[in-house]
Amino acid sequence: MYRVLLAEDEELVRRAIIATVNWEAHGFVLAGSAKDGGEALSLIFTMKPDLVVTDIKMPVLDGISLIRMAREEMDEEDQPVFVVLTAHSDFDYARQAVKLDVADFLLKPLDEDELASTLEKIRAKLDRKARSGILETLSGADPALLSLANADSHAGGESAELYVSQAIEEINRCFSSDLTLEDAASRLGISEGYLARVFRKKTGKTFFDYLTFVRMRQAMELLLDPAARIQEVAAAVGYTDQRNFSQRFRQVVGCTPTEFRQGKGGSKR
Numbered sequence: 001m002y003r004v005l006l007a008e009d010e011e012l013v014r015r016a017i018i019a020t021v022n023w024e025a026h027g028f029v030l031a032g033s034a035k036d037g038g039e040a041l042s043l044i045f046t047m048k049p050d051l052v053v054t055d056i057k058m059p060v061l062d063g064i065s066l067i068r069m070a071r072e073e074m075d076e077e078d079q080p081v082f083v084v085l086t087a088h089s090d091f092d093y094a095r096q097a098v099k100l101d102v103a104d105f106l107l108k109p110l111d112e113d114e115l116a117s118t119l120e121k122i123r124a125k126l127d128r129k130a131r132s133g134i135l136e137t138l139s140g141a142d143p144a145l146l147s148l149a150n151a152d153s154h155a156g157g158e159s160a161e162l163y164v165s166q167a168i169e170e171i172n173r174c175f176s177s178d179l180t181l182e183d184a185a186s187r188l189g190i191s192e193g194y195l196a197r198v199f200r201k202k203t204g205k206t207f208f209d210y211l212t213f214v215r216m217r218q219a220m221e222l223l224l225d226p227a228a229r230i231q232e233v234a235a236a237v238g239y240t241d242q243r244n245f246s247q248r249f250r251q252v253v254g255c256t257p258t259e260f261r262q263g264k265g266g267s268k269r
Contacts, residue, residue, distance in 0.1 A: 001024065001027055001028055001029045002027060002028045002029070002050035002051060002122075002123065002126050003028070003029060003031040003047065003048075003049045003050050003051070004023060004028045004029065004030050004031060004049060004050070004051045004052075004053060005031060005032050005033070005034065005040065005043055005044060005047060005049040005051070005052045005053070005080070006018065006030060006032070006033040006034070006052075006053050006054075007033070007034045007036075007037065007039075007040035007052060007053070007054040007055060007058065007063070007066065008033070008034075008035075008053075008054075008055045008058075008085065009035055009036055009055060009057075009058040009059055010055070011035070013055075013108070014033055014035065017053075017110065018030060018033060021110075021115065023119075026116060026119035026120060026123060027119075027123045028050075028051065028119060028123070031047055031049055032047055032049070036058050036059040036060040036061070037054075037058045037059070037060045037061025037062055037063065037065060037066045038059075038060030038061050039060070040052070040054060040058075040061070040066055041061060041066055041069055041070065044066075044070050044074075044080065045073070045074070048078055048080070049080050050080055050081065050126055051080055051081045051082075051083065051122055051126075052066075052067075052070075052080045052081070052082050052083070053083045053085065054066055054067070054082060054083070054084060054085065055084075055085045055086075055108075056084055056085065056086050063084055063085075064100070067082050067084075067100045067102065068100060070082075071100060081103045081122050081125065081126070082100070082102045082103060083102065083103050083104050083105075083106060083118060083122070084102050084104070084105050084106070085106055085108055085110070086105055086106070086107060086108065087107065087108050103118070103121070103122055103125070104118045104121070104122075106118065107254075113204075116204060117203070117204030117205060120202070120203060120204050121203055121204065121205075124161065124164070124165070124202060124203070127161070128165060160198040160201070160202065161198075161202055163188055163190060163194075163195060163198055163199075164198055164199050164202040164203065166188055167184050167188065167195060167199055167207065168203075168210070170184045170187060170188075171184070171207075171210060171211050171214050172214060175211060175214045175215050175218065175237060175238055176236060176237055176238045177238060178238065179211060179238070181195060181196060181207045181208065184207065195207065212248055212252060213252060215237040215238055215239075215248075216237075216248065216249055216252040216253055218236070218237050219233050219234075219236075219237045219245075219249060219257070220253065220260065222236060222237070223257055223260055223261050224261075226261070230242060230245075230246070230257045230258065233245075233257065234246075245257075
């Protein structure tokens with residue numbers, strides 16, 4: 001199982017998360033918790049967790065400084081995945097976290113379904129990273145052994161996950177175009193219905209929802225540039241209609257593109 005470190009300064013919130021989240025059901029184990037950013041940074045260096053779930057506002061080190069220092073001080077292969085816990089009043093911090101490539105933002109109080117979806121997505125990412133490391137190690141070994149490893153990863157129960165991984169790669173590569181589920185399924189050589197089913201099962205999101213999430217994540221990064229016009233940002237992430245883009249942005253992020261740029265975050269609830 002993958003190891004999780006929880007960093008949360010509010011004792012009641014920290015205890016509630018420890019007591020109520022079924023980490024094991026999603027392939028994780030809670031290996032430690034920290035009450036401030038300084039303690040969290042120390043545990044990151046010593047424990048080397050796979051995932052860090054951190055609040056933004058904490059004593060000693062805030063969440064942004066924690067993530068930045070871990071990125072700067074650790075080798076890339078040892079760096080954990082970060083998920084940020086945030087609230088309405090923390091929105092300016094969340095904008096900074098976009099630059100640090102966090103995996104997801106979760107609003108407090110935590111929504112169980114959103115957390116479950118995030119954990120499943122991160123587990124799939126960590127699984128791919130682990131497999132890549134194994135294949136890289138094998139690449140210097142017997143070619144027949146490498147071929148066998150590749151064949152095994154494409155077989156049986158792995159095939160669905162492989163298709164989902166390839167669909168996600170397609171989304172990340174083509175999100176700025178008019179990409180559809182039908183397009184992705186055709187390129188993968190499978191039926192549209194099958195891809196829709198396995199994609200939702202593996203990620204907890206529909207293909208369209210995941211595509212929208214990727215587009216909005218990229219849009220947030222582009223909006224950090226004050227010279228970028230909103231219409232240009234919309235076009236860059238696959239929207240020809242600025243109004244449609246703004247509506248989707250508000251649904252996902254919780255505020256309009258203009259409000260995001262001004263640091264005025266809204267709640268999605």
